[in-house]
Amino acid sequence: MSSQPSVPVDVARLREVLDGRWAEVREAHRTELDDSFLPVYGETGDQARERITGLLPRLPVTMGMPAAFPAEYGGRSDIGASIVATEMLAQVDLSLMVKAGVQWGLFGGAVLSLGTRRHHDAYLRDIVAGDILGCFAMTETGHGSDVQQLRTTCTYDPATQTFDLHTPHQAARKDYIGNAARDGRMAVVFAQLITNGQRHGVHAWLVPIRDAAGNPMPGVTIGDAGPKAGLLGVDNGRLSFDHVTVPRDMLLDRYGQVAADGTYSSPIENDSRRFFTMLGTLVRGRASVGGAAAAATKVALTVAVRYGDIRRQFSSPDAEREVLLNDYLAHQRKLLPALATTYALHFAQAELVAAIDEVQGGDGPVDEHRQRELESRAAGLKAAQTWHATRTIQMCREACGGAGYLAENRLPGLKADTDVFTTFEGDNTVLLQLVAKGLLTGYRDEFGSLDGWGRASFVAEQVREMVLERTAARSLIERLVSAVPGRDEEVAVTDRGWQLKAFEDRERHLLDGAVRRLRNGASTKKDRPFDIFNDVQDHVLAVAAAHVDRVTLEAFVAGIEATSDPAVKALLSRVCDLYALSVIEAHKGWFLEHGRLTPARAKVITAVVNNLLKELRPQMGTLVDGFGIPPTWLHCAILREEADRQEAMAAHDAAGDPQTVAA
């Protein structure tokens, strides 16, 4: 029913391309994590927490998440390896990945990035070894997105040379804090620093929250966030501080120091700028969450594609057996564009991880422009990958029918566990706003601020003329784009240059429009500064989404260019066509509205997409096998059982049992 591939693809070669630079880390996880690391279906919250805590010390160290720490503390200063390890854990058990992410990424990462030598020497070795479990206590019940406005205070008293950490009211309670409800011995607590009667913005302290016996420290109240949609193995909790005394040297003081007499000093003068510089060092958290969401999506797609290749339903007049789900156009329309998008995002994520590793991994000072561009990219890709995960895992569960609703078939856990990724480590909508703000201001001034409103008129005046900054394979993409003739209609829709130009046109036009509308607003709505931004918020978010789409396509194109195996390259090129044309098809309203597509060409795109589905149909299995997920990791009953059932039924039908064959 479908055309055959012209060149057979060696799955091992495809996997090599996808495994990329940290292939060794991926292989270490595939080899070391056996069945005992897989989720247990139907366990209670207490059972899940117990099990996950027990697994933590058994995880790979130098080839795992702790790889990011310096060798002297047990790692090997490999930031990229640490993010890739997070992706791998996400395919095994998402509770385990989050628990490990809290311990080594957030908690340990904060001590490493915000602390100084004395904190490192005193704690990092135990943190890496998992002997001190800890929390990252930033979010409060009252402030999740706008963390610059945290209400917890930490006030220095020169007389005692200690800080007084305090939760002034219930909205200032630390909330959703991983590792808090059960296991955490210490916490990095974020609070407003006050000394000598002056506030200096949000800083972080390393604070013991439980004693050796596991009881809360004096003045610390610990609550449980209770049952959640998923991530049962993670002990999210709530922390309140009733005038808790914190020694002066527990301030993580890389970016701000308090002298014994209470004098404050910092290499960064502006409070807000300092805070977002502190947050910036934590950029790999967002890259890890985005990568983990993508990794879980690959598991879901592997389950749905593999099931669709054995599950049959409804007979066809031209086949003896019933039709495989994957042979239906509607099923291909669900699975294949999602698979193509997953491939595209994979290359974008790989590029992001390499860039973080390069920018943050060196010994010298970090290039500020690159750092901000990186924060923006991590934010945008985190939003794109987590929403893609939520949509795609949902679709995969539906594509498996009632079986997809049973825990034993893995999909319910993947859906429930990843669900929170769209709003943690930054709410996706807020993150896209941050991306747009970076584009609008050229990453100038307080870019990191999540607050798009406070100084709207300022930003409106600052918006720059659009300059597209390419992230990947700059010269190749320039060449492809500039080779497209002026009259689009003459170019095939599968021309890569035309596709790149279409993505770029959309981003550029949307950005220009946002600039124009913000400037108009700044002059006509001077008395309503909130409305200047709010009236264009939908437009601004569209800019960010278009930007992420472009960055993703460019990364995919660069990834294909770097592929040497011709068969793999040819396959990836068709997948890239499907990705690019699916995005254009999904936004054809915009392209038609702005004269970028004629109606006739829009119809051609739909026809070409359908042809691509036919062409890629026989490659669906290869495409998911390329993800390299060990079969046991799929942990899915229907994949183990359905083929046998179909065989049993076919054999029984063929045997002509009078009870089952029509008279």
Place this chain on the structure above:
Amino acid sequence: MSSQPSVPVDVARLREVLDGRWAEVREAHRTELDDSFLPVYGETGDQARERITGLLPRLPVTMGMPAAFPAEYGGRSDIGASIVATEMLAQVDLSLMVKAGVQWGLFGGAVLSLGTRRHHDAYLRDIVAGDILGCFAMTETGHGSDVQQLRTTCTYDPATQTFDLHTPHQAARKDYIGNAARDGRMAVVFAQLITNGQRHGVHAWLVPIRDAAGNPMPGVTIGDAGPKAGLLGVDNGRLSFDHVTVPRDMLLDRYGQVAADGTYSSPIENDSRRFFTMLGTLVRGRASVGGAAAAATKVALTVAVRYGDIRRQFSSPDAEREVLLNDYLAHQRKLLPALATTYALHFAQAELVAAIDEVQGGDGPVDEHRQRELESRAAGLKAAQTWHATRTIQMCREACGGAGYLAENRLPGLKADTDVFTTFEGDNTVLLQLVAKGLLTGYRDEFGSLDGWGRASFVAEQVREMVLERTAARSLIERLVSAVPGRDEEVAVTDRGWQLKAFEDRERHLLDGAVRRLRNGASTKKDRPFDIFNDVQDHVLAVAAAHVDRVTLEAFVAGIEATSDPAVKALLSRVCDLYALSVIEAHKGWFLEHGRLTPARAKVITAVVNNLLKELRPQMGTLVDGFGIPPTWLHCAILREEADRQEAMAAHDAAGDPQTVAA
């Protein structure tokens, strides 16, 4: 920040309009179902099953789901009341709703519809009273959508005057069966009837599966479907039959009888036609699932809207306190179109329920054309409502941030419990195909068949010229549509006639295109009958979706027309504008591609939608209050606590505590 409504709306009047004809049933539930019926967060599967089973006998009877049964068995022959009662239970606890739906809708409904007097007299009273709990054992592991191909057999033996019920292989195992794993004493089992060596298609038998002590009957193997994504309180199980003897009179023989000597007779000669007539009597199952999904969506929207009206984040230069979530355009863009769609679907559902009540509730013979049209409408609205629920509840959970991920805030349960609705009682994609087939063939011949493939060429030849059948307020809608001048550009996009015409144009054009493509395919692909349909499957599904959109808009328009209160009518009219224009905006690619919209007018629509959001912003609370959900039923911690927290924070900030105010 937003304009005020011109006429104040009395919420009680709005609720009256929404409560509609079965307001009394709604009120009975609101009054009778106290806190003890609400979900318990964090319980185990066993605890949930125990609790739900215990609640079943406490539910309203004559004002509840059993109302559909005749008075002599404990009901009052009120089919509409029964569906509305299902909607109400869905707002209390979805496990309870599904458990009750299995007992009274599926199991009891099958005995009533497929059985005859002797079955009714023997069992219905106990079924209505909940003294016999039962299952609806249709789906098999191997056949869920294509239930005409079930593999379980039931073979008559004239010598013993009994049937032999048998599961020939593991693909024929009954699966996902509610009430099977724990509570069911009997089951309506669907199987292939064989008598005198001949097959007569699928029939149903009433079969005891457990004895009085709760042990499986001889030859019956009962398994547990295990943990699921949600619906923890429903004991879904698996049934296998090893040559189980079933007495002759346990055949539910309304549509097919087996005489003592094994002679088969039926008022409907064709096996397939008979089977789909049998299924047709169960149409209210789909209407109930669609209505339940919509009801749960209303709970989620009430939570998210009410939270967005108290939750603040990010400061604004022109306000003392931080900004309410609902004041952000991006938040309005998420919540308000979903709210408008929920309103539109509410009126479509109300119209469907009234139509089912009218067509099936009478004593005379059922009008076949109307019955088929009804099945199609129930299928289409079930798909639309359940997908809307999945998308909207997901969006609401994200709109509540991290709080939306905690079980105590209700949304995780709503999401997980409704998730399966998109694939049970008919997979949505398969149902839309059924809708399209009805439109293509004018509801002729085997319309009920879910199999779009087997006789594709036949169907392709049968496709009729398009005749739009209006379901609601026929003359009003004709008048509105015909009043639209030929040149669309001269009419405001808020003109109701223009909106109706746009929906109708889309459906008509898509249907014409599908007819043309099927006819072309039938002549050019004679040797590939599967491809005739498969190559246009995406197009055919688009026809169905456009049809459901049109039916929904027409029902909304009819509902507004029937509203007497002027303020309520004015508000509903604006909500209807938002619904209609959101749908057109979402499909603007199609409208532009087909010359139904100019680019300029497409941009006007986006601007008008944004204006409608501003206009409706102050009414968001009123709109959710109109759903009439008792506050305790919301069962949501953030709604109880967040307002107090915001007050505490505001008071603290205002008090100028030196620890919390910037120096």
